[in-house]
Amino acid sequence: QVQLVESGGGLVQAGGSLRLSCAASGRTFWSYSMGWFRQAPGKEREFVAGISWSSGSTSYADSVKGRFTISRDNAKNTVYLQMNSLKPEDTAVYYCAADLYGSSWSKLYEYDYWGQGTQVTVSS
Numbered sequence: 332q333v334q335l336v337e338s339g340g341g342l343v344q345a346g347g348s349l350r351l352s353c354a355a356s357g358r359t360f361w362s363y364s365m366g367w368f369r370q371a372p373g374k375e376r377e378f379v380a381g382i383s384w385s386s387g388s389t390s391y392a393d394s395v396k397g398r399f400t401i402s403r404d405n406a407k408n409t410v411y412l413q414m415n416s417l418k419p420e421d422t423a424v425y426y427c428a429a430d431l432y433g434s435s436w437s438k439l440y441e442y443d444y445w446g447q448g449t450q451v452t453v454s455s
Contacts, residue, residue, distance in 0.1 A: 332356075332357070332444075333355055333356060333357050333359075333360075333363065333429050333443070333444040334355070334356040334357075334444070335353055335354070335355050335356075335427050335428070335429060335444055335445065335446035336353065336354050336446055336447070337351060337352065337353045337425065337426065337427050337446045337447065337448060337449040338351070338352050338353075338354070338449060339351040339352050339449060340425060340449030340450045340451045341450075341451070341452070342452045342453075342454065343417055343451075343452070343453055343454070344453070344454050345417060345418055345419055345453055345454065345455050346416060346417065347417050347453070348413070348414060348415045348416075348417065349414045349417065349451060350411060350412070350413050350414070351367070351411065351412040351414065351425055351427075351449060351451070352409055352410075352411055353365070353367075353409065353410045353411075353412075353427030353446055354407075354408060354409050355408045355409070355410070355429065356408070357408070360405055360408040360429075361384065361405045362384050362431060362432060363384050363429040363430060363431055363432075363433070363443075363444075364381060364382065364383050364384045364429070364430045364431075364432070364433035364434070364436055365381065365382050365384075365401075365403060365410040365427060365428070365429055365430075366378065366379075366380065366381040366382075366427065366428045366429075366430065366433075366436050366437075366442060367379040367380045367381070367401060367410075367412045367425060367426070367427055367428075368425070368426045368427075368428060368439060369421075369423035369424065369425045369426070369451075370423055370424050370426070370448075371422060371423040371424075374423075376426070376439060377392065378392055378436070378437040378438075378439065379391070379392050379395055379399065379412070379425070380392070380395065380399055380400075380401035380412060381401065381436025381437060382401045382402065382403050382410065382436075383433075383434070383436070384431075384432060384433065387403070389401050390436050390437065392437075394420075395414075395421075398414065398415050398416045398417075399412060399413065399414050399415070400412070400413040400415075401413075410427060412425070412427075414451070417451075417453045418453060419453045419454065419455045420453075421451060421453050422451060422452050422453050423451060424448040424449065424450050424451075425448060425449050425450075425451050426445055426446055426447075426448045427445075427446045428442035428443075428444060428445045428446070429442060429443055429444040429445075430442045430443055431443055
């Protein structure tokens with residue numbers, strides 16, 4: 332079992348930055364590919380960014396490429412999402428997720444564990 336706890340959400344003006352963190356329980360964090368997803372009101376949950384368990388390779392949705400950066404610190408059992416140049420359309424609840432030895436980071440149904448989410452609101 333892996334428990335995920337997100338933090339770092341909040342209210343920010345357009346053009347600003349936030350860094351989300353996701354702390355994981357357990358001693359096998361290194362074996363999980365990690366993903367960030369988001370869900371805006373009335374919309375489906377969508378992939379934002381993913382990072383592999385093995386090589387540290389990353390993948391991003393086109394809508395955030397060049398603005399968001401995902402990273403992980405296996406010593407701290409934590410994955411981060413640095414969000415820069417935020418836009419009002421980035422407003423959503425952001426979730427982190429863990430996929431054991433995962434390789435299909437953008438597929439929501441591949442993930443085994445989910446956090447409770449953290450709200451990000453970007454004002455115009």
